[in-house]
Amino acid sequence: MNNHIAVDIGASSGRLVRGTLQEGILSLEELHRFNNSFSEQEGSCFWDIDYLFEQIIIGLQKAKALGIPACTLGIDTWAVDYVLLDAEGHRIQEVYAYRDRRTDLLMEEVAKQFSPQSIYEKTGIQQLSFNTLYQLYAHSDEELAKADQILLVPDYLYYRLTGHTINEVTNASTTQLLNLDTQEFDADLLSFLNIKREQFATLTEPGTVLGTLDKSLLQQYDLPECQLICVATHDTASAVLGAPLKEGSAYISSGTWSLLGVERTEPLNTMKAMQANYTNEWGAYGTYRFLKNVMGLWLIQEVRRLLNDRYSFAELAELAQVEEGFRSLIPCNAPRFLNPTNMIDEIRNACAESGQPIPETPGQLARCIFDSLALSYLTYLQELEELTESQIEGLQIVGGGANNRLLCQLTANAIGREVKAGPTEATALGNIVVQMISTGSIADIIEARAIIEQSFEITSYFPQTITHFDNILSRWKDL
Known part of the structure; x- marks a missing residue:
């Protein structure tokens, strides 16, 4: 297979890009581009996650119309923002944007209960007010208790496409909840947030094959046959690879x-x-x-x-x-x-x-x-x-x-x-080369x-x- 599609979504725009490799030269073709931004609702900032999913579907429809019958597909986005799913797999709350001000003063509050030095020694992640750790601390306890799964944004988009839940490691690390020694979610930090390990999915490495598109999507839309591959879903991780x-x-x-x-x-x-x-x-x-x-x-x-x-x-x-x-x-x-x-x-x-x-x-x-x-x-x-x-x-x-x-x-x-x-397209390139390595092209x-x-x-x-x-x-x- 020589059609590899990167879904690359940043904080201001997103696109679907096809990568092909011929005689040692990698070429890119933009298939679909769309804007992205958060909006304010009743004083809070949210992403329109349904819109992003719809744009992925539109991009895949365009790919099929261009004569791409089959492809691999990988998704990268920004970090730290998350989606709560209930036991039926339904979204509990709209997706907060990291620039929301609910966490502005929380680092000092958390520091009184859990020292920044201890958190850094465990996780190695810098102190930023919008890290997932602080976002979850600010979140409604009632909603967190209802959450069967906590997925980051690209994990959720993979879930919408395949029905499978993952927590990809490059993005999961930005939650400030992964322990460098155990290479797992830190038990002390989860306990501090009153969150159970099973509320997160399996930590998944880039290059893992996730399966095909959900059959209901293929029945509803005219889409290529897609093999979904877990890439480095944090856009910076993909950019560095590229x-x-x-x-x-x-x-x-x-x-x-x-x-x-x-x-x-x-x-x-x-x-x-x-x-x-x-x-x-x-x-x-x-x-x-x-x-x-x-x-x-x-x-x-x-x-x-x-x-x-x-x-x-x-x-x-x-x-x-x-x-x-x-x-x-x-x-x-x-x-x-x-x-x-x-x-x-x-x-x-x-x-x-x-x-x-x-x-x-x-x-x-x-x-x-x-x-x-x-x-x-x-x-x-x-x-x-x-x-x-x-x-x-x-x-x-x-x-x-x-x-x-x-x-x-x-x-x-x-x-x-x-x-x-x-290259300017390093993020899409990093996404695509992980797909190519996974399939053996590189x-x-x-x-x-x-x-x-x-x-x-x-x-x-x-x-x-x-x-x-x-x-x-x-x-x-x-x-």
Whole structure:
């Protein structure tokens, strides 16, 4: 079989992409694209999970109409958000979005009962207010007691397609409930939440064959014959698999979030790593993603939305290109930028409060964001080197941010090292190569990355001198 379809759903959009391998070259074809966003209902933020399932069905119908009679299929999405199912397999509650504010103050409350040091020692996962641990702590006890199964979003979509329940490991690790030593859900943390182990499904590794589409779907819709394969369902895990990493390189999976880290074969859950808020998310094939969450392109996505989408992302980058560099800077990872009422106002207020020029125009706002992201990457790259006690030779940027030439060049300038940008479709590629490895089309991830490197354009950016960089860094550190 040489038709492999990735269902790749991010926080702002989703798509179905077909991958085919011919004479050592991997090709992608987008079959269906759709928007995604959460909505507010009575003061809470929810995803429309039924809409996402419907879009998968529409994409598969398009695949069949294009002459694809059979395929393998894998699903990846964002992390941490979950679905509660009752004993009949029905959804108990709408799916909370991680930017919902119900967990804003819960880390301190939980810390009074379960020390952050103990949680990190057990799980190696960074403290973020939206981690599943805190979301479940905030959830209604009555609804949790009714839950027969707790599935993360991609697990639930697999369930809707096959009727089988799983908890895929790369995404399950982001719950902050998996124990690094036992490689299972941590009994103490489950007890703390008053949740039973059997409320979670079997931990499932990427590459596991899950079976075929539910017969009722084939009767209801004109769909290809699909063999569903469990991929690395956390989109960052798939993106890292799709990155042609070299020894000594770090990566940034650049999208709504910028995930900056290195791939390791062992976790690094020291107290220094905890204090710097680095995480050890599980990867495919016995790896760990030791990384830092940076607010990422969410900042410019919100600015663009508030400008009524009258500029494309490319146009905003062009406007930023001609603006004065490092005029105004913001600390990208400050909680105020997680989900503000108005991102433009929040950026302007932050600049005003720190005595900097206020960015007024779209170009100035974009330049403020890109400059600040580049300096964030420098800061966290230096932290990464210190924590891992290793020299990082270069940086591979994958995902949508690899298309932003200005940001890539600014990053190379800031870190003083070569930046390789691409492939932009790393997440879909990582999804697809796991399917290919599972079916025997590709031997292993080493071969997969070599195929990706020769199949897709990778652009190199070399560092250029930044005038008065010491002064800029001094201002940056004072924010």
